[in-house]
Each structure stands twice: as C-alpha cells, then as structure tokens.
Amino acid sequence: MLLGLTPCGWLAVRASRVDALVALQTGGTVTTLVLVLLAEGFHRASYMGLALALPFLSFVGVLLIARFLGRHLL
Amino acid sequence: MKAHDLVIDVLVALGVGTELLCCIGLVVMRDIYDRLHYALAATTIPPFLLAAAVIVEEDWTQPGINALVVAVALFLLNPILAHATARAARSRRG
Numbered sequence: 001m002l003l004g005l006t007p008c009g010w011l012a013v014r015a016s017r018v019d020a021l022v023a024l025q026t027g028g029t030v031t032t033l034v035l036v037l038l039a040e041g042f043h044r045a046s047y048m049g050l051a052l053a054l055p056f057l058s059f060v061g062v063l064l065i066a067r068f069l070g071r072h073l074l
Numbered sequence: 075m076k077a078h079d080l081v082i083d084v085l086v087a088l089g090v091g092t093e094l095l096c097c098i099g100l101v102v103m104r105d106i107y108d109r110l111h112y113a114l115a116a117t118t119i120p121p122f123l124l125a126a127a128v129i130v131e132e133d134w135t136q137p138g139i140n141a142l143v144v145a146v147a148l149f150l151l152n153p154i155l156a157h158a159t160a161r162a163a164r165s166r167r168g
Binding site for chain 1: 124136
C-alpha cells in the first residue's frame with residue numbers, strides 16, 4: 001500500500017504545481033488508508049483516531065493551498 | 075482457511091489493488107482533469123472496501139465504525155478538494 005506514495009511523490013516533484021496539488025491530495029488518502037490498516041493489523045483501536053483525524057487535516061491543508069496560494073503560485 | 079478469513083483477504087486485496095491502480099493512473103494520465111478523475115476514484119472505492127474488511131473482522135465495534143467514518147469522510151470531503159483544484163487549474167489556464 002505504501003508503494004502508492006511513490007507515484008504521488010514522483011508527480012509532486014516532477015510535474016507542475018497544480019499536478020503536485022493532486023498528488024498531495026492522493027497522498028493524504030493513501031496515508032489515511034495505511035493508518036487504518038496499521039491500526040487494524042496491530043489490533044490497536046486507539047490508533048484509529050489518527051486515521052480519523054487525518055482526512056480532515058488533509059482537507060483543510062489542501063483546500064488552503066488550492067484557494068489562497070493557488071492564486072499567486074500556480 | 076475459513077470463509078471468514080477468505081472474505082477479509084479478498085476485500086483487503088481488492089482495496090489495496092484499486093488504490094495502487096489509481097496511484098499509477100495519476101502518473102500515466104497527461105491532463106490535470108484526468109488525474110483528478112483518478113484522485114477521486116482513489117477516495118470512493120478502496121476506502122469502502124477496506125472499511126468492509128475491518129467491519130467483517132471486528133463486527134460493528136469501535137474499530138469497524140471508525141473505519142466506516144474514515145471512508146465516509148474521504149468520500150464526502152475529496153470532491154470539494156477536486157473542485158477547488160480544478161478551479162485553480164482553470165484559472166491558471168485563463
């Protein structure tokens with residue numbers, strides 16, 4: 001599953017800034033699902049809280065970049 | 075191997091496989107809108123498959139419900155991000 005971060009990283013480094021934004025969005029999704037799998041794999045229900053918080057934090061981060069920095073940097 | 079374990083393995087394999095396919099699609103596609111298509115596909119099918127695997131494993135306990143909430147959050151929040159990203163790409167194009 002972590003292999004999914006490799007295309008995202010490659011796209012974030014090599015492609016344009018707006019493509020890097022898509023890569024950041026997908027990287028957040030992959031990381032969230034990895035955290036769900038790790039919490040379930042290690043049978044630690046409390047670790048699921050991290051996976052629960054990450055989609056919302058990733059949402060705010062990507063939205064801020066897209067809305068405010070996007071006008072000047074893209 | 076019991077049928078219960080087989081169902082979990084199939085759901086996890088399908089979830090991980092579709093997520094990896096979507097990540098590869100990001101690199102293969104040339105246009106930003108095609109890439110957004112794959113980015114959104116990564117937030118619709120795989121999270122629910124993995125949540126279903128966790129629910130089958132744990133039943134409707136705290137981990138299962140949390141996994142479902144994560145899947146629903148990804149499903150509802152990412153279209154907004156895709157819209158904002160597409161709008162930024164469109165404004166860049168002029």
